[in-house]
Amino acid sequence: MDFAMSNTSLTGSDFFAISGYFVSLLLLGYLTRRNKTFAEFALGRQALPALMVFASLAATIIGPGFSLGFTEKGYTAGFLFFFLCLSYPLQTIISGLFLAPRLARLRDCTTLGDVMNKRYGKVTQFLTGIISVGLLIGFTAIMGKIGGTMLHAVTGWPVLLCYALITGSTALLTFTGGVRATVATEAFQFSLFSVIVPVLVLLAFWKNPIPVAEVSAKAWALTAEGFSITSTPALLGIVVSFFLGEMLLPPYANRALAAQSEKSASTGFVLAGGYTIVWLGLVCVLGILAHAFLPVDTAPADAFLAMGKSLLPSGVYGLLLAAIIAVIVSSQEATLNSGAVAFVKDIVAPLDPPTEKRAILLGNGATLGIAALSIYVAQFAPSIIDGLLILYSLWAPTILVPLIGALYGWRATPASGWLSILLGGSVTLVWQVQLSEFAGIPAILVGLGASLAGFFLGRFIKPSRSAALLKEPLP
């Protein structure tokens, strides 16, 4: 994403609005921070009501890609990506109905690694931790890069400083607060961007100088053109990636584990899936309506901000910028917090179990460490994007099969866990990097098949370590 944005000069009232946003965040972070134990840092007191699970999930899901990026797609391809990406909210709803309640049942688990350890042992927990933390560093880096690039375009400050300011300020908000402060600030950010962006869309529709029938015809023409120039395997790849790529990622799974009940977890996930459909529709239509307002030479990546600049009065435009910062910060908060928790519980603890006090210190330190690493990694674009795509396609083929197996009590041995992860991961890498997704078959699908094969092969490698434990589903 490249922002030209030559017209984003800010007024005093814009700066006032942005400052007000940051002061509100700090106040909320202060009011909700209280972590005497590592469990409180990781899961609060497992007391999140359904609405907070919903707001936190939705704020995490709606990152820069699902806002600025989606308006760009609406501008260039009409409703095409809206239809293709419906697989994402569908996945969230399915997770809410079938997986989140089972996770919420596990009151003694803090991370996905803990769930894996319960069924397959420490090796699988450690592998889950490595994949989780690696993936979350990549996500944090890419979001920091997008936010930093925007800040650079607005202020002209050095790029590295802008990356550091975006990711660093999120880390400072997150590192002592733990999950409760993260969820509270995410809910605030959700409330902010769910007011400003819908108002912008309503304004765009109201002030639209072109007849609605003409806008509609343009939208369908762009959609049809998008479908015609994209090959069927590419379309399938997008649908599959959005369906499986982020299923039960650590930040989402943590919200299920932190929910006050199975029903809260399930309701929160289903509402978040429904809201994602609403959100994708409205940022997509903003891109379509942009054709009526913006000059034809406008860079598609600038459509979102350019619409804000052309339609919103001074001060409210500052609020829109604050809302975009909120979109980025809320997603980064979740990845930083769950990354730190996974580092302590799934990487450090299996090797050297820390005391309660040391675990909290490690959690705080890991938040800052992951942020620092993300700022460093963000500099190496575009290779980071390639790296992120690999990580993205690795999640489902490594974690999903053993995780579902653990949640549903499939017959397994400890080897089922680690073999499923290793086979799924290595086959995905070979299919994606060496064979460049041969015949257009998505690496995620091939990797999932390998992961499933690894899971069942594992049954024959070693007898179950405890028949009683392995035959019974988790509580």
Add this chain to the structure above:
Amino acid sequence: MIYTTAIVFPVVALVASITVFGALIVFVLKIQKDIKIKKKKA
């Protein structure tokens, strides 16, 4: 489709925003109450 995404969806989002903001206030007040109770006990 245009009417749904440009009018119905923004209204739904605004309702969600107000509802979540209300829930956030309740959530923060509850945490504050818990903290005060714990301080009194200590």
